[in-house]
Amino acid sequence: MIEDKNQQRTQLSQVGEISLIEHLTQGFAIENESTIKGTGDDGAVLQFENEKVVVSTDMMVEGVHFDLSFMPLKHLGYKAIVNAISDLAAMNATPTQVLLSVAVSNRFPVEALDELFDxxxxxxKVYKLDVVGGDTTSSNKGLIISVTAIGKANEEDITYRVGAGINDxxxxxGDIGAAYMGLQVLDREKQVFLVNPNNQPDLEPYSYLVERQLKPEARTDIKELLEKMEVKPTSMIDITDGLASEVMHLCKQANLGCNIYEDKLPLDPQLINVCEEFNINSTTVALNGGEDFELLFTVKMEDFDKVKHNPHLSIIGHMTDVNSGTNLVTRGNNIIGLKARGWEPENNDEDAQVVL
Known part of the structure; x- marks a missing residue:
């Protein structure tokens, strides 16, 4: 399909901030009874009665968290919300509202922002969220997106990073590592395109990996799944910075060690094939890739029979005494100390905050 070079471009300078916000936020439907007042006023009004309110915020910066040369703006908007509500899923809470803030440079026309807001x-719509506010401002550093996610949970259902016990x-x-390899594929094809713009990439052999990078999903379904199984996690975190990093977070919070078994890591067949193509070790990718937005949690040993045959869940190890360290048990039964190579943000002691 040939790109239309004469598309309409409405400069941001042609519309005021209020008009722009009204334009971008039209069409957001109210999905939750807890939303009393959404967009269109100085603040949102929410009512949660007997449930706890759980809040998280995430920021995405152009050139740091995404590359617009291969990330479509519509996909970026979708991913930004998934990124924020994944933290609520990791606390066993149900996301209900989001606030969206965007800083944008004058190289983006209104039509580009329409794509982002689509x-x-x-x-x-997919996650039944109400958009209840936010902000827009100018930027001289490209595009910056901030999403604040609000959710609800009964106090007894909330799961923190701290709480795991020995032998849990x-x-x-799901599976892990695919998002990272999707990024490697996209970056490789970008480099090829820069050398030869007439060379159009064939991404069909990498469709699953690319989708995991460009359009991930938050595991908001796991809360209901665990409730039906009558399983209560003892600790939980989402996998954004790599499995090894997240496992070590749970161990640190509980003052425990762990054994992770290499042959139990859930890897998609396409991931294994592409790792061979790139000459990258698939276990290394699984442990350190990041951006999978899957959930990592611990359960008591007595829940083994409830969990072991569920196709959505994989038991990959168990908690040990702190003096045993955090270890990977290889397929050859060798023990290797885990090292977290993912990005570690400062002062991030929990995925989200609970408002009492």
Missing amino acids: GFKTAA LIVVT
Whole structure:
């Protein structure tokens, strides 16, 4: 399909901030009874009655967290919301509202922001979220997106990073490492395109990996799944900085060690094939890749029979005494100390905050 070079471009300078906000936020529907007043006033009004309010915020910066040369703006908007509500899922809470703030340079026309907000709207519809406010401002550093996610949970259901006990099973949802390899594929094709713009990439052989990078999903389904199984996690975190880093967070909070078993790591077949193509060790990718937005949690040993046959869950190890250290048990039964190579933000002691 040939790109239309004469598309309409409405400069931001042609519209005021209030008009721009009204334009971008039209079409957001109210999905939750807890939303009394959403956009269109100085503040949102929410009512949660007997449930705890859980809040998290995430920021994405152009050139640091995303590359617009291969990240479509609609996908970016969708991913920004997924990124924020994944933290609420990691606390066993249900996301209900989001606030969206965007800093944008004058190289973006209104039509580009329409694409970004189409992604926000799609995610809001899929996850039944109400957009209840936010802000827009100018930027001389490209595009910056901040999403604040608000959710609810009964006090007894909230799961923190701290709480795991010795011999607790370590469980992960879905599969891991695919998002990282999707990024490697996209970056390679970008470099090829820069050398030869006439060379159009064929991403079909990498469709799953690319989708995991460009359009990930938050595991908001796991809360209901665990409730049906009558399983209560003892600790939980989402996998954004790599499995090894997140496991070590849970161990540190509980003052415990762990054994993770290499042959139990859930890897998609496409990931294994592409790791071979790139000559990268798939276990290294699984442990340190990041951006999978899967959930990592611990459960008591007595829940083993409830968890072991569920296709959405993989038991990958167990908690040990702190003096045993944090270890990977290889397929050859060798023990290697885990090292966290993912990005470690400062002062991030919990995925989200609970408002009492």
